[in-house]
Amino acid sequence: MEIKPFTDKPIKALEYDGRPSVDINGLGLSDDFLIEMYRWMVLNRAVDDRGYILVRQGRAGFYAQTSGQEASQIGSALVLQKKDWLYGDHRSQGSMLVKGLSASEWFGHVLGKQLDPTQGRMMPHGSGRRDLNIVPPSSTVGNQITEAEGTAMAQRIKKDGGITICYFGDGATSEGDFHVGMNFAAVYASPIIFFCQNNQYAISVRLDEQTHTHTIAEKAKAYGMEGYFVDGNDVIAVYLVTKYCAERARRGDGPALIEAYTYRYGPHSSADDDTRYRPKGELEMWRTQRDPITRMHAFLDGRKLWNDQKEQKLQAEIKDEVAKALHVAEESPAPEPITVVDHVYAQRTGHLEWERQELAAELAKK
Amino acid sequence: MATVEATKKQTQFTMVQAIRSALIDEMTSDADVVLLGEDIGPRGGVFLVTEGLIDMFGKDRVIDTPLAEAGIIGAAVGMALYGLKPVAEIQFIDFLYPGFDMLVSEGAKLRYRSASQFSVPMVIRSPYGGGVRGGNYHSQSPESYYVHTPGLKVVVPSNPYDAKGLLIASIRDPDPVVFMEPKKIYRAVKAELPEGPYEVPLGKAAVTREGKHVSVVTYGAMVPLALEAATAMQKDGVEVEVLDLRTLQPYDTDAIKKSVAKTGHLVTLQEAPRIGGFGGEIAAFVAEEAIEYLEGPIVRVSGWDTPFPYALEKAYMPNVERVRRAIKKALDF
Numbered sequence: 001m002e003i004k005p006f007t008d009k010p011i012k013a014l015e016y017d018g019r020p021s022v023d024i025n026g027l028g029l030s031d032d033f034l035i036e037m038y039r040w041m042v043l044n045r046a047v048d049d050r051g052y053i054l055v056r057q058g059r060a061g062f063y064a065q066t067s068g069q070e071a072s073q074i075g076s077a078l079v080l081q082k083k084d085w086l087y088g089d090h091r092s093q094g095s096m097l098v099k100g101l102s103a104s105e106w107f108g109h110v111l112g113k114q115l116d117p118t119q120g121r122m123m124p125h126g127s128g129r130r131d132l133n134i135v136p137p138s139s140t141v142g143n144q145i146t147e148a149e150g151t152a153m154a155q156r157i158k159k160d161g162g163i164t165i166c167y168f169g170d171g172a173t174s175e176g177d178f179h180v181g182m183n184f185a186a187v188y189a190s191p192i193i194f195f196c197q198n199n200q201y202a203i204s205v206r207l208d209e210q211t212h213t214h215t216i217a218e219k220a221k222a223y224g225m226e227g228y229f230v231d232g233n234d235v236i237a238v239y240l241v242t243k244y245c246a247e248r249a250r251r252g253d254g255p256a257l258i259e260a261y262t263y264r265y266g267p268h269s270s271a272d273d274d275t276r277y278r279p280k281g282e283l284e285m286w287r288t289q290r291d292p293i294t295r296m297h298a299f300l301d302g303r304k305l306w307n308d309q310k311e312q313k314l315q316a317e318i319k320d321e322v323a324k325a326l327h328v329a330e331e332s333p334a335p336e337p338i339t340v341v342d343h344v345y346a347q348r349t350g351h352l353e354w355e356r357q358e359l360a361a362e363l364a365k366k
Numbered sequence: 367m368a369t370v371e372a373t374k375k376q377t378q379f380t381m382v383q384a385i386r387s388a389l390i391d392e393m394t395s396d397a398d399v400v401l402l403g404e405d406i407g408p409r410g411g412v413f414l415v416t417e418g419l420i421d422m423f424g425k426d427r428v429i430d431t432p433l434a435e436a437g438i439i440g441a442a443v444g445m446a447l448y449g450l451k452p453v454a455e456i457q458f459i460d461f462l463y464p465g466f467d468m469l470v471s472e473g474a475k476l477r478y479r480s481a482s483q484f485s486v487p488m489v490i491r492s493p494y495g496g497g498v499r500g501g502n503y504h505s506q507s508p509e510s511y512y513v514h515t516p517g518l519k520v521v522v523p524s525n526p527y528d529a530k531g532l533l534i535a536s537i538r539d540p541d542p543v544v545f546m547e548p549k550k551i552y553r554a555v556k557a558e559l560p561e562g563p564y565e566v567p568l569g570k571a572a573v574t575r576e577g578k579h580v581s582v583v584t585y586g587a588m589v590p591l592a593l594e595a596a597t598a599m600q601k602d603g604v605e606v607e608v609l610d611l612r613t614l615q616p617y618d619t620d621a622i623k624k625s626v627a628k629t630g631h632l633v634t635l636q637e638a639p640r641i642g643g644f645g646g647e648i649a650a651f652v653a654e655e656a657i658e659y660l661e662g663p664i665v666r667v668s669g670w671d672t673p674f675p676y677a678l679e680k681a682y683m684p685n686v687e688r689v690r691r692a693i694k695k696a697l698d699f
Binding site for chain 1: 400426429431432434436439440441442443444445447449452464467471472475476479480481482483485516519540541569615616619
């Protein structure tokens with residue numbers, strides 16, 4: 001498969017109906033790995049479907065689904081090694097799961113339980129884990145871009161062989177941080193992949209109102225960096241393009257921008273009403289004709305790697321896995337109120353000690 | 367003999383030289399300490415704080431950056447998350463605002479938002495304050511913004527000895543520190559420094575001058591002014607105690623309480639505008655926790671509640687007369 005920067009059309013390995021566009025046998029992907037990619041996408045969607053229900057049940061305050069973007073999330077994250085760093089945004093849970101965050105921790109996060117690695121300090125979707133090099137995202141769009149670049153600079157200085165991947169959406173490319181981070185990365189030849197999931201909407205603002213360029217990928221030119229335009233609903237293509245950029249970065253050949261062209265099925269978040277801005281029929285078209293999971297399923301079918309029996313077994317397994325993960329999260333206690341004054345500094349300051357005493361007195365009254 | 371002179375260790379340091387010496391000591395002993403900022407490489411920084419350091423430590427550890435403060439702070443946060451100890455120079459603190467979001471939304475909050483899984487052991491060094499004919503964009507004293515951000519520490523030295531010891535303590539601190547350097551007195555005095563690294567602990571104030579009638583609580587470039595005013599008032603029979611806070615977040619409440627318990631009168635002195643300024647915090651603390659010692663009103667001395675002027679700088683800056691009048695107001699109650 002030819003991986004070239006700055007193409008007019010997205011790089012793809014599969015047609016929308018799942019027929020291969022390229023010689024898959026020559027790509028070095030094992031049958032087991034192809035099935036693993038599929039399994040991750042199915043799990044990603046099942047976790048999200050369950051998470052969204054938690055909001056509708058009034059048990060969680062907020063949820064932003066990745067549905068529709070599973071190929072971008074999974075295909076890119078499967079490239080990462082343990083030492084690599086992941087900076088996400090409000091829609092990165094699929095990638096985080098692949099990097100090692102457990103589904104129960106994720107649900108613990110959504111429910112605000114002690115099981116949440118952030119101990120209930122971040123609203124969804126702000127979880128992360130130090131031991132996995134997953135930095136908890138903030139809600140300020142684009143901030144992670146310069147931070148991720150700093151981490152990549154450190155990786156280069158320390159020559160640890162790792163890379164950083166930084167996820168953001170199409171809207172984030174309008175922020176100054178995008179410009180600053182891209183420029184720094186090119187200047188220092190940092191081992192970083194800027195991975196833009198272009199789902200075509202920043203809440204309600206369409207891509208053509210967001211930017212005047214044809215693609216996001218071509219913005220890389222301005223920084224002397226390579227930009228790759230990939231079909232974000234094609235998990236094989238996303239994996240291969242990301243792998244290509246990761247290998248370049250590990251070799252010391254510098255950063256790259258990847259634009260994964262995709263589409264989100266859900267509203268921006270549980271607090272959004274997407275019927276106000278989507279043209280009629282658009283969502284239905286993507287859902288029925290370009291779905292990343294259906295596409296990979298059809299591909300596996302075509303290669304005789306999959307059948308109804310295997311599908312039923314997988315669906316049952318994942319249903320069970322998700323139910324168990326949620327149960328573990330539900331069992332986890334809520335964070336203790338007194339801990340609100342912890343984790344501001346390595347040690348509580350004198351003022352925080354007083355405030356802790358004040359709060360303790362307040363809690364004792366209740 | 368000339369040869370002996372040449373090899374003799376420097377013992378007299380200006381504040382700029384003291385800060386440079388702190389950087390050299392920490393970079394020598396800890397390979398994770400890296401510097402980044404604009405013009406800090408061959409140029410040595412516009413105030414020459416990093417002069418020669420790129421030759422000593424190489425460009426991987428003394429990093430000249432593109433002209434983007436958001437990038438400097440953002441990259442410093444990312445380096446610190448990774449485990450380095452970046453010391454970022456912002457050329458003038460007036461230029462920190464493009465990086466404000468990265469400092470306040472990210473650097474200050476990552477420990478909290480990760481429940482201490484991550485920490486951000488970085489220092490933002492930046493010259494602040496007026497008195498150098500720098501106008502609005504080379505003279506501001508914005509400490510209140512940073513003090514009001516939980517997760518940040520704010521340090522303001524007033525002399526070469528403290529500058530070195532506080533900077534070393536800041537670099538070694540596991541949390542992000544905004545280190546404000548009073549550029550007006552960068553080269554005002556030389557002081558003898560011990561050889562090698564030493565720490566001046568964060569959060570501890572110093573009584574710079576003992577007195578029994580009134581406490582002037584201040585920091586940074588206003589400390590020498592407080593001392594000048596104290597000397598001037600001696601002939602009126604007023605003995606002024608000067609307390610140099612050195613750290614504004616966290617600040618030394620015990621030292622303030624002790625001083626006010628002794629003198630019964632409080633004047634706060636800052637260069638920044640008054641409303642919402644740090645003097646108000648000290649006043650509120652004393653009113654809440656030490657009111658029983660007060661024998662008169664708390665008086666705040668500050669710059670005016672205006673942007674910082676250029677040609678009108680003298681009219682803006684606190685001076686001996688302003689401090690003297692404030693002390694009289696506090697005493698003649």
